Amino acid sequence: MRIGMIGLGKMGSALSMNMIEQGIEVLGTDKTIKSHETIETTYDIESLVEKLKKPRVIWMMVPAGGVTETLVTQLKDLLDTGDILMDGGNSHFKDSKRRYEFLKDKGIHYIDIGTAGGVTGARNGTCLMVGGDKAPVEQVRPVFETITCDNGFSHVGASGAGHYAKMVHNGIEYGMMQAIAEGFDLMDASQYDFDAHAVAKVFNSGSYLEGYLMETIMNVFEKDRKLRGIKGKVDTSGEGEWTVNEAIEKKVSTPVITAALYTRFKSKDAGYFSEKIIAAMRREFGGHRVYKK
8 A cells, every 4th residue: 555645843743654664655745745765755646646546545644733734625626436545643533524524525535533642653653543434444444553553444434534633632641741740830839959860660560640741841851851951831733722622612611621721721831840841741752842041
């Protein structure tokens, strides 16, 4: 199977190289990247579609919102019945359901992919929550199973379910990161001269806190024990807010996720050590922007 990859930024490139190493052919295109040392590229979307054999399988790894919307509209005119278009970005699940219906009348299959694990995961074994009709998902299943980590792929439901699961995943992540950051903030304010890296290393070695996020903060502190030069300003990428809005709509209590979201809003005017930690963690696992002093 040959995959057309639209978007060769951090995530798109990492996923493409993962696929290539597993023997999957990839043809990529990106407005700003005209050539790549590993990935075969084509000049534009029209030529990418032209070079793929039917039924085509195209994976979009571009920013959610207007960029994705424009691409879906453009690709509807270029693709044919039986082709598969997949969105691996962090789109809102309601947008994914609408785009599914938009393409359905032409017989184009639309799959929404919640992609987790950051750039490292994308490169070495990602985590995919997939939504869409069974037949096209089964068609691409060998690719999904090849590039994911153990138990890292699941067809979680109908159209929109993949992005819904990723929305909730990121909402949970907000709460977990906030708890870790607040704990280290408290240790930093204590009467003890804690070595944050050494404590994180212990926490990540056999305790119930062991895991990817603790490993991330351990790596962060190894590079800079006091996070000097980083502002405690933490951006929100949308999913936390969507999770809280969905919880309000469904009347489900999510106080931890809500508080974590509001703390990120507050970080725009206050730079506490805990917010520095979250900013540094997001840069470490996802390559997200940090603000320098």
